[in-house]
Amino acid sequence: MDIRGKKFTVVGGAGLIGSHTVEELLKEEVAEVTVFDNFTRGSEENLAEVINDPRLNIYSLGANIMHTDHLDKAFKGTDGVFHFAALWLLQCYDFPRSAFDVNIAGTFNVLEAIINNNVKKLVFSSSASVYGDAVREPMDEDHPYNNETFYGASKIAGEHMCRSLYKRHKGSDKHFDYSGLRYFNVYGPRQDYHGAYIAVIMKILDQLENGISPTIYGDGSQAYDFVYVGDCAKANVAAMKGDTSDEFYNVCTGHRTSIKDLANMLIEMTGSDLELSYQEADQMFVKNRIGSPDKAKAELDFTALMELKEGLNKLIEWRSSHKEEVDQRRRAVESN
Numbered sequence: 001m002d003i004r005g006k007k008f009t010v011v012g013g014a015g016l017i018g019s020h021t022v023e024e025l026l027k028e029e030v031a032e033v034t035v036f037d038n039f040t041r042g043s044e045e046n047l048a049e050v051i052n053d054p055r056l057n058i059y060s061l062g063a064n065i066m067h068t069d070h071l072d073k074a075f076k077g078t079d080g081v082f083h084f085a086a087l088w089l090l091q092c093y094d095f096p097r098s099a100f101d102v103n104i105a106g107t108f109n110v111l112e113a114i115i116n117n118n119v120k121k122l123v124f125s126s127s128a129s130v131y132g133d134a135v136r137e138p139m140d141e142d143h144p145y146n147n148e149t150f151y152g153a154s155k156i157a158g159e160h161m162c163r164s165l166y167k168r169h170k171g172s173d174k175h176f177d178y179s180g181l182r183y184f185n186v187y188g189p190r191q192d193y194h195g196a197y198i199a200v201i202m203k204i205l206d207q208l209e210n211g212i213s214p215t216i217y218g219d220g221s222q223a224y225d226f227v228y229v230g231d232c233a234k235a236n237v238a239a240m241k242g243d244t245s246d247e248f249y250n251v252c253t254g255h256r257t258s259i260k261d262l263a264n265m266l267i268e269m270t271g272s273d274l275e276l277s278y279q280e281a282d283q284m285f286v287k288n289r290i291g292s293p294d295k296a297k298a299e300l301d302f303t304a305l306m307e308l309k310e311g312l313n314k315l316i317e318w319r320s321s322h323k324e325e326v327d328q329r330r331r332a333v334e335s336n
């Protein structure tokens with residue numbers, strides 16, 4: 001899609017990846033960007049850098065993907081929708097009924113409103129969680145659905161609802177295009193403490209600040225593909241611009257980093273001389289997950305360019321310039 005002069009609605013646009021995507025979109029010659037978010041996890045602070053852009057509009061009538069009349073109203077005249085709103089992995093584990101409502105029924109509501117309002121394209125946020133533990137590496141998009149979590153199940157359902165409704169309406173007056181993005185482990189400024197894998201970065205930085213040895217659960221050999229949030233935003237814009245439809249893409253770097261290496265990197269970057277301390281893991285979802293970035297590069301011309309060290313530096317800088325927000329995010333987890 002040529003996005004110049006077009007209107008977009010970003011569902012979940014006040015969250016981590018959503019707010020960076022809003023910023024990325026507003027760097028382009030788009031006509032309007034509407035954020036549709038119920039602020040359960042997202043915040044207005046996340047939109048601070050673009051809040052004065054006259055093209056930004058925050059849907060303020062009570063944005064919730066469970067409320068179909070609001071979705072209908074928000075999508076009127078919208079050319080493209082980005083759908084980020086979802087409950088996160090650990091919340092889906094604790095509250096599968098709520099996860100079913102928001103991630104599955106809510107995604108259906110978003111799709112229905114897209115179809116009813118002739119929105120031209122959707123970029124759907126899936127997840128590398130659909131793959132579960134690696135049966136082969138790097139994981140390309142044909143890797144089996146080896147998922148065992150309810151969160152992953154809800155993303156698989158989302159992918160298949162996109163595909164089946166796309167096929168059903170293809171070529172008719174209700175035709176819409178879509179792409180699905182499977183992000184790997186997303187980190188960067190504005191992240192909070194809710195992530196199952198990623199919160200480890202925030203917790204290690206807290207420990208280092210407080211002179212406490214960073215805790216590693218298990219032996220630290222579990223390895224992931226850490227991708228910078230700004231790169232995820234770029235992937236979203238590339239997917240909206242792209243000519244492909246009915247495809248899923250990994251959003252990853254292809255680089256393997258173990259938790260032990262990540263922790264040692266943070267120790268070095270913060271100039272600490274503390275040693276790692278190891279604890280038995282009480283809950284571990286996936287031990288290995290490294291993606292193949294090839295399909296996104298070939299079909300969307302997207303490559304995640306941020307080096308891990310540089311991205312972590314940006315996160316550290318953000319933490320030191322947003323101490324109050326970081327405290328709030330820490331308290332939000334401690335109070336539960």
Ligand SMILES: NC(=O)c1ccc[n+]([C@@H]2O[C@H](COP(=O)([O-])OP(=O)(O)OC[C@H]3O[C@@H](n4cnc5c(N)ncnc54)[C@H](O)[C@@H]3O)[C@@H](O)[C@H]2O)c1
Pocket residue numbers: 011012013014015016017018036037038039040041042043063064065066083084085086087088102106125126127128129182183184185186187195198
């Ligand atoms: N962050 C990651 O590492 C990661 C990895 C893989 C996939 N994903 C997926 O990418 C998407 C974005 O992730 P994120 O990390 O930015 O999440 P996030 O929680 O920061 O953002 C989601 C936003 O949706 C909003 N929201 C939640 N329920 C809503 C509802 N009922 N109605 C309206 N808004 C609602 C929240 O307030 C939040 O601002 C999610 O779908 C997530 O599952 C994230």
